Amino acid sequence: MRSDIPSLMTQRQLDAIVVYGDxxxxxxxxxxxxxxxxxxxxxxxxxxxxxxxxxxxxERENALAAGVxxxxxxxxxxxRYLQETQGDMLAARVAQWRDIFAEHGVQGRVGFYGLQDMxxxxxxxxxxxxxxxxxxxxxxxxxxxxxxxxxTKDAEELAMMQAVGRATTQVIAQVFDFLSSHHGRGDYLVRxxxxxxxxxxxxxxxxxxxxxRNLEETHGHIFSQGRDAGVPHxxxxxxxxxxxxxxxxxxxxxxxxxxxxxxxxxxxxxxGYAPDALAQKWEDVKQVFDQVMAAIRVGEPGGTFxxxxxxxxxxxxYPTVCSDPQTTVGYIHSLxxxxxxxxxxxxxxxxxxxxxxxxxxxxVSVEPGLYFxxxxxxxxxEDTIAFQxxxxxxxxxxxxxxxxxxxK
Amino acid sequence: MRSDIPSLMTQRQLDAIVVYGDxxxxxxxxxxxxxxxxxxxxxxxxxxxxxxxxxxxxERENALAAGVxxxxxxxxxxxRYLQETQGDMLAARVAQWRDIFAEHGVQGRVGFYGLQDMxxxxxxxxxxxxxxxxxxxxxxxxxxxxxxxxxTKDAEELAMMQAVGRATTQVIAQVFDFLSSHHGRGDYLVRxxxxxxxxxxxxxxxxxxxxxRNLEETHGHIFSQGRDAGVPHxxxxxxxxxxxxxxxxxxxxxxxxxxxxxxxxxxxxxxGYAPDALAQKWEDVKQVFDQVMAAIRVGEPGGTFxxxxxxxxxxxxYPTVCSDPQTTVGYIHSLxxxxxxxxxxxxxxxxxxxxxxxxxxxxVSVEPGLYFxxxxxxxxxEDTIAFQxxxxxxxxxxxxxxxxxxxK
Numbered sequence: 019m020r021s022d023i024p025s026l027m028t029q030r031q032l033d034a035i036v037v038y039g040d041x042x043x044x045x046x047x048x049x050x051x052x053x054x055x056x057x058x059x060x061x062x063x064x065x066x067x068x069x070x071x072x073x074x075x076x077e078r079e080n081a082l083a084a085g086v087x088x089x090x091x092x093x094x095x096x097x098r099y100l101q102e103t104q105g106d107m108l109a110a111r112v113a114q115w116r117d118i119f120a121e122h123g124v125q126g127r128v129g130f131y132g133l134q135d136m137x138x139x140x141x142x143x144x145x146x147x148x149x150x151x152x153x154x155x156x157x158x159x160x161x162x163x164x165x166x167x168x169x170t171k172d173a174e175e176l177a178m179m180q181a182v183g184r185a186t187t188q189v190i191a192q193v194f195d196f197l198s199s200h201h202g203r204g205d206y207l208v209r210x211x212x213x214x215x216x217x218x219x220x221x222x223x224x225x226x227x228x229x230x231r232n233l234e235e236t237h238g239h240i241f242s243q244g245r246d247a248g249v250p251h252x253x254x255x256x257x258x259x260x261x262x263x264x265x266x267x268x269x270x271x272x273x274x275x276x277x278x279x280x281x282x283x284x285x286x287x288x289x290g291y292a293p294d295a296l297a298q299k300w301e302d303v304k305q306v307f308d309q310v311m312a313a314i315r316v317g318e319p320g321g322t323f324x325x326x327x328x329x330x331x332x333x334x335x336y337p338t339v340c341s342d343p344q345t346t347v348g349y350i351h352s353l354x355x356x357x358x359x360x361x362x363x364x365x366x367x368x369x370x371x372x373x374x375x376x377x378x379x380x381x382v383s384v385e386p387g388l389y390f391x392x393x394x395x396x397x398x399x400e401d402t403i404a405f406q407x408x409x410x411x412x413x414x415x416x417x418x419x420x421x422x423x424x425x426k
Numbered sequence: 427m428r429s430d431i432p433s434l435m436t437q438r439q440l441d442a443i444v445v446y447g448d449x450x451x452x453x454x455x456x457x458x459x460x461x462x463x464x465x466x467x468x469x470x471x472x473x474x475x476x477x478x479x480x481x482x483x484x485e486r487e488n489a490l491a492a493g494v495x496x497x498x499x500x501x502x503x504x505x506r507y508l509q510e511t512q513g514d515m516l517a518a519r520v521a522q523w524r525d526i527f528a529e530h531g532v533q534g535r536v537g538f539y540g541l542q543d544m545x546x547x548x549x550x551x552x553x554x555x556x557x558x559x560x561x562x563x564x565x566x567x568x569x570x571x572x573x574x575x576x577x578t579k580d581a582e583e584l585a586m587m588q589a590v591g592r593a594t595t596q597v598i599a600q601v602f603d604f605l606s607s608h609h610g611r612g613d614y615l616v617r618x619x620x621x622x623x624x625x626x627x628x629x630x631x632x633x634x635x636x637x638x639r640n641l642e643e644t645h646g647h648i649f650s651q652g653r654d655a656g657v658p659h660x661x662x663x664x665x666x667x668x669x670x671x672x673x674x675x676x677x678x679x680x681x682x683x684x685x686x687x688x689x690x691x692x693x694x695x696x697x698g699y700a701p702d703a704l705a706q707k708w709e710d711v712k713q714v715f716d717q718v719m720a721a722i723r724v725g726e727p728g729g730t731f732x733x734x735x736x737x738x739x740x741x742x743x744y745p746t747v748c749s750d751p752q753t754t755v756g757y758i759h760s761l762x763x764x765x766x767x768x769x770x771x772x773x774x775x776x777x778x779x780x781x782x783x784x785x786x787x788x789x790v791s792v793e794p795g796l797y798f799x800x801x802x803x804x805x806x807x808e809d810t811i812a813f814q815x816x817x818x819x820x821x822x823x824x825x826x827x828x829x830x831x832x833x834k
Contacts, residue, residue: 038544042645043451046543053783055646057770069822076658078516095751097777108567130545135454136446137538139547159516214747222638229637230630236462236644237450238683250484252619253463275646343503362465369505 019172019379020049026163027065027129032156034124035163037061039132041278045359046131046164048278055084058091062122068128070122094118108142112149125152125277161364169356169364170379175279176404176412179358179381181272183402183414185231186281189270190417193220194287197260201426202290207260217241218256224270224372233272237361240269240284247286248391250351250398262290262425265300265395270279271361280361283384283399283415287423296395299388300421303397305384306330311401314384316376316409320367324353325387336388340369347390357402380405381414427580427787428457434571435473440564441569442532445469447540449686453767454539454572456686457625462491466499469532478530502526515577520553537622539572545575551654569772577764577772578787581610583687584812584820587766587789590682591822593639594689594788598644598825600635601628602695609834615668625649626664632678641680645769648677655694656799658759658806670698670833673708673803679769688769690791692808695831704803707796708829711805714738714794717776718761719809722792724784728775732761733796744796748777755798762791765810788813790823 027035028177038060041048050061051071059081060072069086081088094117099110119125130143147155148226161169171179197220200207220241228235242254247267260266269284272392286300307325328340328349351367358381363379377381387398401415435443446468449456458469459479463470467489468480480497481489489496502525507518527533538551555563569577579587605628608615615623628649650662655675660792668674677692694708714735722731736748736757745756760776767788773788784790809823 042539055659073751074659076759078754079660086555090752092752097751130548132544133451133541134544134547135570136540136542136547136551137563137565138540138567139542139544139565140551140563141567143544143548144552144565155545155548156548157552159546159549162543162545214520222640225637225640226634229633232630232633234642237465249487251463251465251482252487305758344498344500346486351484384504384660395732402515 019170020167021172022167022170023063023163024065026166027063030129030156030158030163031127032065032129032163032199033126034064034186035129035131036063036133038130039134039385044132045278046168048359049164049168051081051084053276053278055080058148060118062118062124066122067123072118102250108145111142112145115146116150119150119153123288125150127154127156129156129158129163129180130164131158142167149154156191165364168358170377171381171404172379175358176379176381176406177275178274178279179281179402179404180412180414182233182272182277182279182281183283183416184273185233186270186283187276187415187417189227189231189233189272190268190283190285191223193224193268194423196220196223197289197423198425202262205261205263207262207425208288213374214259216255216256217243217258220260221254221256232275234275237271239271242267242396245391245394245396247396248347248389248394248397250387250389261288263288263293265292265296265397265399267396269398269400271327273361278355278359280359281414282357282361282385282400282402283417284387284398285330285417285419286397286399289420289423290425292422297421299395299398302331302334302336303386303399304386304419304421306334307384307399310384310386311403311411314376314403314411316378316380316405319373319375320353320365320382321341321369322383324368325352331386331388347392348388349386350389351385354385354400357381376405378405378407427578428575429580430472430575430578431571432473434574435471438537438564438566438571438702439535440537441534442470442472443537443539444471444532445540446538448541453686454576456488456767457572457576459489461684461686464490468526469494470526470735472531475509475531480482480526509532516550516553519550520557521750525559527561533558535562535564536570536791537564537566539566539570552579573772576766578785579789579812580768580787582813583766584789586682586685586687587689587810587820588820589709589813590641590680590687590689591691592686592823593682593724594678594680594691595643595823595825596639596695597632597635597641597680598676598691601632601676602831604628604631605697606833610670613669613671615670615697615833617677622666622667625651625662625668628668629664630660636680640683642683645679647679650675650804653799653802653804655804656755656802657796658795658797658804666777668697671696671701671704673704673805675804675806676807677808681769687821688765688767690757690769690793690808690810691825692793692795692806693825693827694805694807695829697831698833700830705829707803708805710739710742710744711794711807712827712829714742715792715807718792718794719811719819722811722819724786724788724813727781727783727823728761728773728790729777729781731792732776735761739794739796747814753781755800756796757794758797759793759795762793762808765789765791784813786813786815786817 103109354367385400762775793808
């Protein structure tokens with residue numbers, strides 16, 4: 019939680035943290051500035067003393083949302099430093115930061131965060147370290163201060179995450195109504211003019227319904243059919259006509275523009291009817307989903323439930339990534355991931371990485387799936403769930419799991 | 427241009443470049459992978475030898491769009507390296523990359539690109555440099571290989587940028603029709619039910635029209651009125667009712683989801699009528715806009731036209747950022763910026779930074795403006811223009827500049 023940041027800094031012996039970036043891409047900056055829209059900002063957070071936010075004069079009003087002291091870059095204009103450095107932009111930036119850090123007592127062990135070009139970050143931080151003797155640049159691996167703070171959501175965040183969950187399921191409901199309002203003819207779902215409805219038309223409808231709710235798709239969505247559903251990140255081919263009796267994976271993971279929080283939910287369904295063989299595959303995934311959802315709980319590491327998922331699928335005879343990390347068929351990904359201001363964040367429900375126990379405040383996706391593109395199918399079912407203070411689960415993805423969507 | 431990359435590498439004595447990131451945020455990766463949607467990818471580009479793209483197995487089909495050899499992370503699974511490194515994630519990543527680099531002859535002076543957390547990039551690249559003796563990590567300042575390559579657009583890119591320009595102006599036309607279809611009553615623009623139309627309702631309409639054209643707002647838009655228009659990055663307050671006779675700044679800068687290219691255009695207008703004093707301010711900005719548009723040309727550095735803009739505004743009696751870098755009223759920003767796969771890229775039409783001449787292939791915004799929030803107004807007019815091969819200008823923002831939008 020946000021309130022953990024000072025103690026996480028103490029644990030890491032960090033005297034200050036500095037976040038530099040924009041709020042469109044740097045979710046750590048969003049976290050600290052509470053929804054302010056900023057294009058180039060620096061948040062200084064000394065362990066002792068008050069946080070300060072540097073922004074462009076153009077964004078001085080946007081910055082007020084952060085609720086901390088706001089200062090302007092133009093107070094230390096880069097142009098002045100450029101004269102000193104004979105036009106060396108990097109040296110000018112270092113000199114500017116040196117003065118800003120000195121004014122706010124940012125020294126000692128300082129951690130740096132925010133998204134920047136890799137090479138630029140390396141060069142800038144190397145030069146900072148070399149130029150400011152009283153500064154030790156700390157580059158954190160994973161997990162860093164923010165990974166750990168953001169991993170547990172506070173009550174305010176949970177309320178925002180419930181809201182984006184509700185809005186997202188409303189979009190799914192609208193899309194299902196839209197599909198159901200069409201007629202099946204032969205193998206296809208057809209429009210009023212008798213022509214097949216295409217995946218592209220459904221995608222356009224999805225985008226409109228998202229826009230109506232102020233949800234944005236920073237990572238797109240997946241609406242894929244048949245063999246394409248068998249390739250997990252295949253987003254679906256727009257030109258493809260919708261067919262009856264084929265598995266369709268609809269995986270949607272929008273961000274609420276107002277709060278910055280994501281939701282993640284997947285339904286797999288068949289238009290009109292499900293052929294017996296494929297219905298069995300769907301039931302297999304649903305059964306694993308139900309068993310994992312019944313078992314998952316605080317106190318156990320996420321990896322336990324990845325292993326459980328693999329074990330269940332293997333008992334059904336499917337290959338899994340646990341016994342063969344290179345398999346491209348069967349169960350080929352991890353069970354889930356944290357969801358918050360990033361669509362993928364801590365904790366991970368996987369065998370790789372940290373194996374700390376699930377705990378109250380964690381919000382994770384649970385998404386078992388099976389993929390056999392050469393057999394023309396894939397199935398995934400996913401909800402996003404929150405572990406509440408008493409350890410109980412609140413499902414943020416309140417939407418039915420129907421296998422077949424009837425059509426006219 | 428993309429075809430300049432090998433010679434830019436030679437100029438910088440780079441033996442290889444490595445781009446690591448996702449295509450949602452790392453525009454350099456989008457540039458190389460030509461619209462493939464990838465969540466975690468690494469593009470290896472040895473100066474000698476063929477490029478290789480590493481992706482997750484889940485995205486192996488998305489990766490085909492890049493048109494280069496595709497390899498899977500699972501061929502060198504991180505889990506295997508984690509066992510070797512006793513769970514040290516960073517050391518495992520370094521070991522994995524070491525093997526991948528060795529296989530593809532990535533050694534010598536290697537530049538790294540793509541958006542990552544600053545501190546993580548610093549740590550990972552420091553550790554890479556320390557662990558691989560035959561590798562020299564090069565962190566480029568600005569401009570880097572990509573800044574320079576992307577600064578000039580080729581014919582294919584210009585066609586994509588014309589397309590997003592057309593779609594964007596269609597959105598503005600729809601918004602203006604929507605506003606004009608309302609009645610003025612007293613000071614307000616009102617809906618059929620007699621209640622004032624709010625900025626929030628207009629914003630919702632804008633989002634729908636963008637979604638209809640597959641345009642996304644990765645950075646939002648600005649629709650601000652009166653004193654808010656006087657604060658350049660104030661996006662506009664949704665709860666505010668629309669008033670007649672007030673300057674409204676409508677600045678829209680969406681990205682075409684299909685191609686990744688941005689457009690940037692601003693109109694300032696008054697609903698119903700413009701009071702004389704404010705009309706004069708609008709005319710002042712329009713006059714500067716027209717003069718700069720008539721003067722701007724290849725062969726001169728962008729800074730020349732920033733200075734020209736300042737001189738013109740100062741001759742009219744307005745303060746400017748050229749003579750007072752800390753002014754918060756008058757002309758307080760730069761004249762424009764390159765537009766492409768990022769909304770702000772090279773070249774800059776500003777006094778800060780590189781002063782190389784404008785040249786064919788450059789696509790820039792031209793956006794003079796005046797801001798006096800305490801007097802309740804701001805005005806900005808902006809088009810995005812391309813310099814064609816013969817040096818002539820193609821205006822990508824084909825939309826009229828009417829000062830007053832009539833209402834019913």
